[in-house]
Amino acid sequence: MSRTRAGLLVVFLVALLTPVGAARASSTVLCSGYTSCADKGYSNAGYSTHKSTSYWRMYTGTNCTNYVAYRLVSNGMPNVRPKSGVGNAQDWGFAMASITDSTPAVGSVAWWGRTGHHVAYVEKIVSPTEIWVSESNWSGAFDWRKITKSGSGWPDGFIHFSDRVLENTTRPTIRSTPQVGVALAPSVGKWTVMGNSYAYQWTADGTSISGATTKSYTPTPSVAGKALSLQVTASRPGYSPGTATSASEEVEPGELTPGVPTVDGTGRVDEPLIARPGTWTPTPSTYSYQWSVAGSPVSGAASPTFTPRPEDNGRAVTVAMTSALAGYRSTAATSPAPVTVLPGNVTSTANPTIIGTPAVGATLTARPGSWSVSSLAYDYQWLVDGTAIAGATGATYKPTPADRTRPVSVRVTARRSGYLTTSATSAPTAKTAYGTLPASAPKITGSTRLGSTPAVDVGTRKVPQSTVRVQWLRNGVAISGATALKHKVTQSDLGKKLSAKVTWTADGYTRRTLTSSAVGPAKATAKIKATATATPSSRTVRFVVRLPVTGLADPSASIAVTRRGGGTVKFSISRGKGTVTLTKQPAGASTYTFTYAGTSKITSAKTTVKTTIKK
Incomplete structure (x- = not known):
């Protein structure tokens, strides 16, 4: 072993034999041993096969400094100590003070130099108060530990040699x-x-x-x-x-994807059409509508339904729909298949009726009844016994004699622009009865004097085919042979009232007879004629009086004479002639009135005579 290696050995023995219990007081061992840790998914980054190699001139085997040096060299650092002081674990933080702080990072070195003699490799940052480290302990084992920042076990610092940060x-x-x-x-x-x-x-x-x-x-x-x-x-x-x-x-x-609008309905005048939007994507929240007829928008037609009007008959109807949905542009679509409007239906809701009595010549009036549509025009066709009568196309009809005993009905045809023409027929009347001939009471005109010719006025003939028969009456009794419109007054009529009975007859009508008011009685015409002779000396006036009667012998009668301002004197005449002398008459001019009262057969008469008695 070289001198350096021997020196290192002494340093390591001193460092690693120093207790580190305080540094581990707030920690949990997650795994221990290379194999056991690997089985649990905790890696040693290959140190188990490289622990016999010295890194940064550290002592090989199971010890903290060689393991950390290995990890840093594996991360790309050179296998050369960054500083000479990086030897004993407790010196690392002091030697590398410029890159040592209190913030952990993955790949940094957890260092205990004030509270222990140990270094470990930071594997995971759970939170600012929890880290996970891997470490190789002198005379111990490899392990992973979870260290929380509570108590005194948190590292004294973190050395950032070569942090592994994703940038x-x-x-x-x-x-x-x-x-x-x-x-x-x-x-x-x-x-x-x-x-x-x-x-x-x-x-x-x-x-x-x-x-x-x-x-x-x-x-x-x-x-x-x-x-x-x-x-x-x-x-x-x-x-x-x-x-x-x-x-x-x-x-x-x-952008809304529009559906294909369609129009439901029969398309008849007065029958609603309904707009269907089709399938829009996504579904709009609202739709607005505009109906058009023959390509022109209909004012106010902006609802889902539209009822074609009479003027729309035969024209094409379409609907344009504009959608609205929050966050989307408004989109419009028009129904591609126009609906051609058909004529509207007209139905009779109450059949026509006939007003009047069915009789020949009587006026029957048609009432059109009730219909499902207003403002209709009506045509009429009268039927007799179910057969149409030529020319009988007005609102009224007068049955003819040929219609008698047969019922009458009327067919009413309702029409209006934009609607189908529809007909309805009334119920038939009772059988047509005889008619009543219209006539006014006859009237006698002209004089009823003996020899005159009065006439009967039968009025206007209101039924052209009717015939008239006249019968003159004398005091209500028929005068034989007196059946003309005129009658000459005879002596037989004198003193009696005259009237005329008129009878009308016509085919299909009941015979009708009316009698005129009576006139008369009939009389012969009388006339008084008087002449005067005055005698002044005796103050007397003598009158010669005549009373002729037209058509009769002059009668004997009583005559009254009255002087104006004086009294009245009655005298008799015989066979139409007589005289009377008035005495003590005043001198001067006087006026005398002669009066005949008449009889039941002779008219009354009166005349005035003026005469003067000289003084």
């Missing part, structure tokens, strides 16, 4: 512009050592996104518009983890 050389990249709903496949970047395991944390505007801890990430609507970045932590056994963060990029809104 990022090229930042992670997101690779593509982030967009809501599109999966990202980022690059972890480059590290001083590749082939590591990686942990990931995606952040938005610098805040960690809960659950976003895998390499692949699909931005959700909640991060739209925010700055997205990826923090990558590289890990590798025997190295301290390294962390690097990508450049941030704003998350763009997602």
